Amino acid sequence: xxxxxxxxxxRTLRAFTPIQADRVxxxxxxxTVYDHAHIGNLRTYVFEDVLRRVLVLNGYTVRHVVNIxxxxxxVSDADEGEDKMEKGxxxxxxxxxxxxxxxxxxxxxxWQALNLLEPAVWCRATDHIxxxxxxxxxxxxxxxxxxxxxxxxxxxxxxxxxxxxxxLDAAGLQAGKRVALGEKxxxxxxALWKFSPPDTKRQMEWDSPWGRGFPGWHIECSAMSxxxxxxxxxxxxxxxxxxxxxxxxxxxxxxxxxxxxxxNFWMHGHFxxxxxxxxxxxxxxxxxxxxxxxxxxxxxxxxxxxxxxxYRSTLRFNPEALDxxxxxxxxxxxxxxxxxxxxxxxxxxxxxxxxxxxQDLNLPRALAVLWDVVxxxxxAATRRATVDRFDAVLGLRLADWQEDAVTVPADIAxxxxxxxxxxxxxQWSEADRLREVLxxxxxxxxxxxxxxxxxxxxxxx
Ligand code: AMP
Ligand code: ZN
Numbered sequence: 059x060x061x062x063x064x065x066x067x068x069r070t071l072r073a074f075t076p077i078q079a080d081r082v083x084x085x086x087x088x089x090t091v092y093d094h095a096h097i098g099n100l101r102t103y104v105f106e107d108v109l110r111r112v113l114v115l116n117g118y119t120v121r122h123v124v125n126i127x128x129x130x131x132x133v134s135d136a137d138e139g140e141d142k143m144e145k146g147x148x149x150x151x152x153x154x155x156x157x158x159x160x161x162x163x164x165x166x167x168x169w170q171a172l173n174l175l176e177p178a179v180w181c182r183a184t185d186h187i188x189x190x191x192x193x194x195x196x197x198x199x200x201x202x203x204x205x206x207x208x209x210x211x212x213x214x215x216x217x218x219x220x221x222x223x224x225x226l227d228a229a230g231l232q233a234g235k236r237v238a239l240g241e242k243x244x245x246x247x248x249a250l251w252k253f254s255p256p257d258t259k260r261q262m263e264w265d266s267p268w269g270r271g272f273p274g275w276h277i278e279c280s281a282m283s284x285x286x287x288x289x290x291x292x293x294x295x296x297x298x299x300x301x302x303x304x305x306x307x308x309x310x311x312x313x314x315x316x317x318x319x320x321x322n323f324w325m326h327g328h329f330x331x332x333x334x335x336x337x338x339x340x341x342x343x344x345x346x347x348x349x350x351x352x353x354x355x356x357x358x359x360x361x362x363x364x365x366x367x368x369y370r371s372t373l374r375f376n377p378e379a380l381d382x383x384x385x386x387x388x389x390x391x392x393x394x395x396x397x398x399x400x401x402x403x404x405x406x407x408x409x410x411x412x413x414x415x416x417q418d419l420n421l422p423r424a425l426a427v428l429w430d431v432v433x434x435x436x437x438a439a440t441r442r443a444t445v446d447r448f449d450a451v452l453g454l455r456l457a458d459w460q461e462d463a464v465t466v467p468a469d470i471a472x473x474x475x476x477x478x479x480x481x482x483x484x485q486w487s488e489a490d491r492l493r494e495v496l497x498x499x500x501x502x503x504x505x506x507x508x509x510x511x512x513x514x515x516x517x518x519x
Contacts, residue, residue, distance in 0.1 A: 061116050061416045063109075063293075064370060066301060066324040067223055071418055074116075076292050077322060082118045083291030084110060085283045085321065087300060088180075090127040091161035092146035095168055096344035097360060097375065098330040102297040104361055105327040105369040105419070107174040109295065111451045112415045122177040123286045126165075128158035128184050129262045130252075131275040137209075137249040138240075141272070144261060154261040158184070168347045171357035173453045179286050183278040186285070187264050190273040193281045193315060194250045194266075202314045206241035209252040210268050212310060215244050220310055223324060224302040248307050249274035276307035283320060284312065294321035298328050330373045350380065358454055359384035365421045365452060391459045392511050393432055394445060396466060396474065401439025407431055408447045415451055424448070433509055435482035438475060466512060470501050474512050477503060481510070 061074040076082045086106045089095050113120050133139030143154040150157060162182075183190075194210060197203050203210050214220040221227075226246070239245060253271040254263045263270050283291065289312060296305060305324065312320045332345070347357055363383035367373040407427065414424040431444050449456050466474070477492035493503050500515040 059413055059416060061112065062418055063323055063325060064418045066326050067319065072323070074323065076118060077290065080118055082113050082120045082293065083287035084113070084120055084122045084293045084295070085279070085287055085291065086122070086124050086177075086294075087279060087296040087304065088124040088126050089161075089165050090131045090142055091158045091165060092131075092142040093161060094346045094348070095165050096346055097350070098344070099297075100168060100172060100347060100360070101330040101364050101373060102295075102327040103169070103174055104172060104364040106295045107172075107453060108365070108369075108415075108419055108421060108451065109293070109325065110175060111453060112419060115412060115415065115451055121179075121287065122175070123179045123181065123283065124177045125279060125282050126158075126162055126180060126182045127275065127278065128162070128182050129154075130183060130273045130278065132252075137242075137252070137274065141260075141262070147261060158182075168357075171347060171351075172361050173358060173455055175453075181282045181286065183273065183282075184262065186278060186282050187273065189281040189285055190277045191251075191264075191266050193277055193284075193311065194268075194273075196315045197250065197311065200314055203250060204243065205268070207253075208241070208255075209249045209271065209274070211242060211247045212250050212307070212314070213243060214246040214248070214310055217310055217313065220246060221302075221306050223309055223319075224306050226302065226306060246306075248276060248303075250277050250311075276304055277311060279304070279308045280311040280315070280320070283308075284316070289316035289320070290318040291321055293323040293325060295325045295327070298326045301326055327369045328372050330375050333374060333376050345375070355380060355384055356387065359387045362387045362454060365425060368422055369419055387454065389506060389511065390428075390432065390454070391456060392461065392513075393509050394442065394456045395459065395461060396471060396512060397438040397442035397445075398471075399439065399442060401437065401441070401443040403443040403447050404431075404436060404440055407444050411448050411451075421452075424451070428452070435479075438478075466501075470496065470499060470512070473499075474501070474503065474510065478510050481505070 062071045063074050064070070065072050086103070089099060110120050110122055129141065129143055131142045133142060133145060143158060146157045147154040152160070194203070197212065198210070202213055202216055204213055251266055251268055251271055251273055253269050254260045260272065263272050283294070294305070309319045312318060347360065350360055351357060359380065360383070363380055364373065366383065411424050411427045414420045414427060428445065428448050431441055434441065436444070446457060473492055473496055477489050477496070480489040480492060496503050497515070502513050502515050504511045504513070
């Protein structure tokens with residue numbers, strides 16, 4: 059069965075084939091680095107990482123590009139209010155540049171802690187000002203722009219299909235006039251270049267053919283994706299909040315310059331919410347990965363939690379679910395670590411797992427296959443080799459995990475395996491006898507839904 063992915067553009071599940079044989083271009087909208095990432099943002103990057111790993115599982119070479127928004131993202135998506143970076147600067151007293159650097163570094167730490175694969179390209183908006191100016195100049199030549207007192211704007215009324223990605227009813231938006239227009243000609247028009255305010259000195263500003271200022275938020279993604287992946291590439295991702303404004307505007311810009319809608323597939327991760335409501339950076343009340351770590355949660359347990367919910371469903375975050383994810387991961391690790399290396403994978407199970415992830419990244423069902431393998435009566439070495447194949451997609455780093463300084467001596471491991479076999483064959487009295495033998499050697503065996511877990515007696519709780 060071929061890989062099928064849900065495409066927001068067509069609102070259908072489509073068989074995936076790359077534009078160029080074997081090579082996939084993947085662009086993911088990255089962080090706005092005026093504050094820490096919250097675990098909602100990170101959920102989206104976990105989804106994108108899993109997508110990339112599934113593409114690799116299907117034999118493709120993936121060129122993954124992630125941008126870093128370090129200028130131009132205004133407090134309101136309607137191009138009003140302050141630049142988030144300059145606002146962050148006022149909040150902390152640091153320069154906008156220092157803030158960008160600090161939160162970019164913090165973001166990279168989160169990235170690594172979650173075992174997200176390194177992109178081929180990280181691109182900063184402020185490193186690509188010339189590309190953005192060139193892009194806007196092209197749009198101007200093609201007649202898509204107009205000038206207001208505060209900037210150069212994109213005229214969305216020139217595109218009949220503007221907002222198709224979001225199924226936006228542009229006409230309805232105009233008629234309703236629900237959005238304060240200011241000098242904008244249409245509610246959906248957006249800034250390409252904003253002039254520096256005459257009365258205040260901005261920290262981040264550049265000269266341009268239109269005057270000193272800074273780029274609008276959307277132009278960076280059109281300019282940098284074209285630079286690194288071309289104007290027509292395979293998959294563009296982001297969180298669901300980007301559909302209505304940011305991605306609709308990226309498409310409008312790229313279409314006006316190159317005649318393409320950027321990407322063949324548009325994929326969106328749904329939100330993580332707190333029980334209290336939506337989690338947002340600007341709301342101030344958000345949970346960071348570091349917050350979880352301080353509560354004794356392993357970042358990979360957070361990753362496991364994300365895998366347990368389909369990326370197209372809302373994930374309601376609560377501490378109990380996170381604790382359950384941590385326990386499940388602990389159980390998995392303790393079981394895995396006892397399996398010997400050197401086996402060969404069970405290919406029918408690998409195929410079952412692949413069939414699940416190929417169906418629009420159905421990770422909850424793929425995890426069910428994982429637990430079936432854990433609980434199966436296959437030889438332990440086969441289980442390990444099979445689960446290693448799964449972990450190339452899950453990214454839980456099972457093979458790297460070590461229980462704190464606990465190593466199981468070979469004779470104990472043999473006894474434990476014999477007991478597990480006896481259990482599988484329903485030879486209960488033999489299983490009990492072996493449990494006693496292990497106990498006499500100070501090793502406790504516990505039976506759990508996922509199989510038996512072995513612990514030295516002094517650390518067993
Ligand atoms: P930002 O740093 O705000 O530009 O967002 C970075 C990424 O996180 C984008 O792809 C957003 O769509 C996504 N995102 C924002 N909030 C959430 C959330 N609560 N749950 C999942 N993804 C989110
Ligand atoms: Zn973007």
